[in-house]
Amino acid sequence: MITVRRAGALTTVQDLGRPGWAHLGIPAAGAVDPPALALANRLVGNPPEAAGLEITVTGCALRFERAAVVAVTGAVPTRVRGGDFGVPFVVPARGLLEIGPAGTGVRTYLAVAGGLDVPPTLGSRATDTLSGLGPAPLRDGDVLPVGPASGEPAPVWFSVPAAVTRPVALRLWPGPRVDWFAAPEAIFAAEYAVSPRSNRVAARLTGPALERRTGGELASEGLVLGAVQVPAAGEPLVFLADHPTTGGYPVIGVVDPADLPALAQSRPGTPVRFLREGAWT
Incomplete structure (x- = not known):
């Protein structure tokens, strides 16, 4: 115990x-x-x-x-x-x-x-x-409570922690609502920062707002780990482990899952850049 x-x-x-x-x-x-x-x-x-x-x-x-x-x-x-x-x-x-x-x-x-x-x-x-x-x-x-040990400890002297680069680079794949934005490629030119309002649900970002081409709201649709949702104010957020399974704001793209641990370890104010992956036109 x-x-x-x-x-x-x-x-x-x-x-x-x-x-x-x-x-x-x-x-x-x-x-x-x-x-x-x-x-x-x-x-x-x-x-x-x-x-x-x-x-x-x-x-x-x-x-x-x-x-x-x-x-x-x-x-x-x-x-x-x-x-x-x-x-x-x-x-x-x-x-x-x-x-x-x-x-x-x-x-x-x-x-x-x-x-x-x-x-x-x-x-x-x-x-x-x-x-x-x-x-x-x-x-x-x-x-x-602690369960019974089932294996032997690793024979190591020291394990080096993973380095987190600055700015944090997030590879972004398009969709499903790229067409809702006037200039979706603008997300790659902008530098964002991790917001203090981030938590296990999402890393909220502060920075240039993304302008919508389409007005109104979506019916709720499925969300996945790493989905980049853009609320009405235009600043993106990246969904993490405790994300909801549906949402009504448009998702401009999805971050490669391998890049999310570095984002999850980033403190408020850490700069964030998105890198283009896949076909955006």
């Missing part, structure tokens, strides 16, 4: 999500930086889909009732009291692990050998902040 001594601003249980339920209005959810969670799981000997913690910006503190092998990846914290970043290490029984605020990036991941054994919902242990499925965001005093 793990007892949450300090939950921080937003710490949630995450795995690789619950894909396959969009037809019922349920998004996949899961970690917004899947490679970081998968690396943490690999370091402690878990399968990549095991549940761990996604810790947002402010860090957290955890008391371990039994000794456990853990790993911390993703956004680099200012300190890890009780271990090191990017390598598997042992927290002793009754040991306190303190993960400091993120020094770089936004979301830090913690994996525990055996995985967090909270009850699954629709095959996943992920917290979905939009629909409310899965365990609630952690609060001080919560207790988390």
Whole structure:
């Protein structure tokens, strides 16, 4: 068992999500930086889909009732009291692990050998902040069960965190509503910035507004991970893990999924550029 001594601003249980339920209005959810969670799981000997913690910006503190092998990846914290970043290490029984605020990036991941054994919902242990499925965001005093370890920790000295370039480059594929915009290619000439209003649902961007060619509103239609929706004000947003499955604003394009982890780790004010992919005419 793990007892949450300090939950921080937003710490949630995450795995690789619950894909396959969009037809019922349920998004996949899961970690917004899947490679970081998968690396943490690999370091402690878990399968990549095991549940761990996604810790947002402010860090957290955890008391371990039994000794456990853990790993911390993703956004680099200012300190890890009780271990090191990017390598598997042992927290002793009754040991306190303190993960400091993120020094770089936004979301830090913690994996525990055996995985967090909270009850699954629709095959996943992920917290979905939009629909409310899965365990609630952690609060001080919560207790988390840990499953039995099934593999050996990775024999590594250190794993280098993924570098996030500036500006963040997002490859953008067209559609389905490119024809709703007067000059859709203008999105490639503009530089945007990550808004403080971003969250697990979407990265909202500030910058030049995209002018519509078509007035009125759409009937709600399907949305996918990485869809770039443009609300009436004209500033785009990029949907992340907890995105809704339908929406009524036009989608100008879809970001390549491989580029989304870097966006999810980008702090407010980070510059963002879109790169053209596919045929836009």
